[in-house]
Amino acid sequence: MKIVIKNITLFNPYQNLNKKADLLIIDGTITKIGSISAGESEGARVFEFDNKICTPGLFDMHVHLREPGREDEETVITGSNSAAAGGFTGIACMPNTTPAIDSAEVVNFIKQKAKLHLVDVFPVGAASCGRKGESLSPMAELFEAGVVGFSDDGSVIKSAKLLRFALEYAGMYNLPVIEHCEDESLAGGAMNEGFTSTFLGLPAMPSVAEDLIVMRDIILSEYTGSKIHIAHISTKNAVEMVRLAKQKGIKVTSEVTPHHFTLTEEALKSYDTNTKMNPPLRTKDDVEAILEGLKDGTIDIIASDHAPHSIEEKEMEFVDAPNGIVGLETELGLALSELLHKKVLSLEQIIEKMAINPRKILNLPVPQIREGELANLTFIDPDQIWTVDVKSFKSKSKNSPFDKRLLTGKALAVINKKQMYFEDKFFDI
Amino acid sequence: MPLFSRHLLGLQGVPREDIQLILDTAVTFREVLERPIKRVPTLQGKTIVNLFFENSTRTRISFELAQKRLSADIVNFSTSTSSTKKGETFKDTVKNIEAMKVDMIVVRHASSGVPQYLTRISNANIINAGDGAHEHPTQGLLDMYSIREKFGKIEGLKVCIVGDISHSRVALSNIFGLKTMGADVSVCGPATMIPRCIEKLGVKVVHSIDQAIEQNDVLNVLRIQLERQAGASFPSLREYHNYFGITSERLEKFNKNIVILHPGPINRGVELSSDVADGPFQIILDQVTNGVAVRMAVLYLLGTLNTRESR
Numbered sequence: 085m086k087i088v089i090k091n092i093t094l095f096n097p098y099q100n101l102n103k104k105a106d107l108l109i110i111d112g113t114i115t116k117i118g119s120i121s122a123g124e125s126e127g128a129r130v131f132e133f134d135n136k137i138c139t140p141g142l143f144d145m146h147v148h149l150r151e152p153g154r155e156d157e158e159t160v161i162t163g164s165n166s167a168a169a170g171g172f173t174g175i176a177c178m179p180n181t182t183p184a185i186d187s188a189e190v191v192n193f194i195k196q197k198a199k200l201h202l203v204d205v206f207p208v209g210a211a212s213c214g215r216k217g218e219s220l221s222p223m224a225e226l227f228e229a230g231v232v233g234f235s236d237d238g239s240v241i242k243s244a245k246l247l248r249f250a251l252e253y254a255g256m257y258n259l260p261v262i263e264h265c266e267d268e269s270l271a272g273g274a275m276n277e278g279f280t281s282t283f284l285g286l287p288a289m290p291s292v293a294e295d296l297i298v299m300r301d302i303i304l305s306e307y308t309g310s311k312i313h314i315a316h317i318s319t320k321n322a323v324e325m326v327r328l329a330k331q332k333g334i335k336v337t338s339e340v341t342p343h344h345f346t347l348t349e350e351a352l353k354s355y356d357t358n359t360k361m362n363p364p365l366r367t368k369d370d371v372e373a374i375l376e377g378l379k380d381g382t383i384d385i386i387a388s389d390h391a392p393h394s395i396e397e398k399e400m401e402f403v404d405a406p407n408g409i410v411g412l413e414t415e416l417g418l419a420l421s422e423l424l425h426k427k428v429l430s431l432e433q434i435i436e437k438m439a440i441n442p443r444k445i446l447n448l449p450v451p452q453i454r455e456g457e458l459a460n461l462t463f464i465d466p467d468q469i470w471t472v473d474v475k476s477f478k479s480k481s482k483n484s485p486f487d488k489r490l491l492t493g494k495a496l497a498v499i500n501k502k503q504m505y506f507e508d509k510f511f512d513i
Numbered sequence: 514m515p516l517f518s519r520h521l522l523g524l525q526g527v528p529r530e531d532i533q534l535i536l537d538t539a540v541t542f543r544e545v546l547e548r549p550i551k552r553v554p555t556l557q558g559k560t561i562v563n564l565f566f567e568n569s570t571r572t573r574i575s576f577e578l579a580q581k582r583l584s585a586d587i588v589n590f591s592t593s594t595s596s597t598k599k600g601e602t603f604k605d606t607v608k609n610i611e612a613m614k615v616d617m618i619v620v621r622h623a624s625s626g627v628p629q630y631l632t633r634i635s636n637a638n639i640i641n642a643g644d645g646a647h648e649h650p651t652q653g654l655l656d657m658y659s660i661r662e663k664f665g666k667i668e669g670l671k672v673c674i675v676g677d678i679s680h681s682r683v684a685l686s687n688i689f690g691l692k693t694m695g696a697d698v699s700v701c702g703p704a705t706m707i708p709r710c711i712e713k714l715g716v717k718v719v720h721s722i723d724q725a726i727e728q729n730d731v732l733n734v735l736r737i738q739l740e741r742q743a744g745a746s747f748p749s750l751r752e753y754h755n756y757f758g759i760t761s762e763r764l765e766k767f768n769k770n771i772v773i774l775h776p777g778p779i780n781r782g783v784e785l786s787s788d789v790a791d792g793p794f795q796i797i798l799d800q801v802t803n804g805v806a807v808r809m810a811v812l813y814l815l816g817t818l819n820t821r822e823s824r
């Protein structure tokens with residue numbers, strides 16, 4: 085099949101590409117970039133994306149797909165649909181499923197489920213068996229099965245000794261250990277500790293619970309020489325420590341979620357359980373430090389920590405409600421609204437953090453916008469104003485604090501694996 | 514004059530005039546309680562549900578008595594659900610209750626924010642009878658009533674709340690209410706029991722019980738939850754009593770008239786020594802009686818809101 089996209093800005097900082105052109109894609113392959121004549125367009129489906137932007141397909145490296153185990157909340161397919169709707173062509177899924185992704189069987193199960201979908205799904209392997217923090221998972225076997233990193237996400241890697249082993253093992257394959265940073269002896273509350281938790285009378289966990297593990301992890305990364313990736317960074321201290329570690333040449337990278345750069349703990353004053361996540365929403369000071377970290381590159385990546393939960397589970401007492409929100413379908417809109425339009429980051433920086441850096445960290449090839457390449461693309465309208473409506477989410481779950489929020493910027497379409505997603509539909513191209 | 518809100522979720526943000534109105538209304542009901550026939554027909558035909566998800570016999574009985582004295586129809590629902598199934602039970606229970614078209618819900622729950630949640634899903638007037646470590650507004654009101662009864666005023670008094678402030682719902686309601694009424698409020702306890710940034714609420718923090726006795730007109734002494742000992746936020750009950758307990762020797766040292774409140778039930782020999790608990794400075798049983806009057810006032814003011822507004 086033949087498609088033509090007219091008058092689009094091709095934008096890929098990885099190739100130093102920023103130019104307006106037409107795009108001819110035949111059977112999923114970029115066949116011509118330039119001016120496409122009427123003759124060449126014959127028989128093609130033509131898309132008029134005037135003044136819109138075409139970037140390498142976006143990638144979210146922190147997604148919880150819930151399959152196997154909680155298919156009532158999300159499946160590999162519904163999560164991938166949600167990713168496509170949010171503008172992503174690739175995701176990495178976290179191992180806190182039931183069973184955990186701690187064997188080649190589970191890796192293969194997920195890859196099999198995702199095989200025919202437009203979105204590339206890359207499992208992250210558990211660092212310890214069952215994510216229990218007791219013994220090392222079969223990391224070589226998991227690597228061979230195709231995992232792109234190791235993590236006990238949902239939980240911290242429980243001991244420094246186990247983390248050291250995990251780093252050493254992952255280092256053999258140049259894969260990162262992705263850490264959920266939380267000192268469990270200090271954690272356990274329902275929100276960030278401080279004035280707001282005192283005011284609301286909610287049990288709280290201090291931000292230093294994150295800081296301590298970030299510090300431990302940086303030290304062990306330096307010692308082992310292996311890559312550590314700090315997931316969902318949320319505190320000022322953690323940002324500062326990562327910045328210093330990078331200056332020292334330690335192989336540390338970090339990611340932030342849209343909710344941690346958009347919201348503060350003030351949002352909890354409604355006692356809405358969709359404001360409950362882990363790490364919790366922090367203070368204004370923390371958000372400012374995060375914005376600084378995004379600007380100067382301390383924070384390499386924007387990732388959703390997409391965490392679907394059923395309505396029944398979220399709609400309960402605040403203290404007992406599970407942590408986390410769905411994020412794939414609001415992520416780009418929030419990044420463009422809060423970072424691009426508020427002049428925190430340039431479009432180039434946003435595409436680096438949402439398409440290029442995650443793939444680099446996970447040793448995946450970055451898609452090129454070039455003749456002869458298989459098209460792996462996201463089409464973005466950075467100025468489209470739209471209202472979030474959780475009911476229209478492709479995700480099975482609707483737990484988002486951003487329902488009814490006005491956002492500026494949206495993905496129009498994605499192309500990958502010879503398929504296109506546009507106006508709520510998938511089709512082969 | 515109608516109240517500021519159709520619910521009583523907490524004392525945070527409740528204007529001074531409303532607190533004043535509740536306390537003044539309670540004076541009338543306090544007199545009713547001294548009559549041979551202690552019942553008035555004020556809430557006849559109103560249905561009130563006492564929704565207690567956490568065991569609290571005292572608070573429930575106090576509310577129940579207040580409701581009976583106002584001639585309301587009462588439904589009691591008490592459950593201490595297992596923590597695993599809590600969520601489902603909670604939501605289903607609330608949906609069920611709501612379907613019965615009740616006029617008021619008095620709710621007690623171990624999780625902060627539950628009364629707020631009820632206002633979103635129910636049309637009834639919601640009265641918070643204690644949520645998590647957040648608020649217990651009728652307790653705050655009855656404490657203020659008792660203080661006012663004793664001193665004839667609240668403004669300018671020095672009141673110290675003593676004990677485990679971090680896990681207390683009484684502390685916050687007292688702080689919000691007393692500050693609004695112009696009292697000078699401080700808290701006293703081991704540092705591990707003082708929640709972070711509490712000074713931002715405009716209260717002073719002291720860690721010496723002697724200093725608290727010396728500098729205040731009123732001590733509102735909180736119950737030490739014995740089960741918290743396992744959590745190790747303080748070394749032992751014995752040590753707590755020795756350093757933060759109130760004893761007659763301590764009180765005699767300063768030879769002053771101090772008023773001691775306690776929300777009950779008392780752990781004798783822990784936060785209060787037995788002789789103090791029965792001694793001349795405490796007004797603990799007055800608090801209990803006043804509690805009924807204050808709750809009558811709150812129920813009356815919320816329950817007759819519409820009729821009074823239309824007048």
Ligand SMILES: [Zn+2]
Nearest residue numbers: 237238264315
């Ligand atoms: Zn995590």
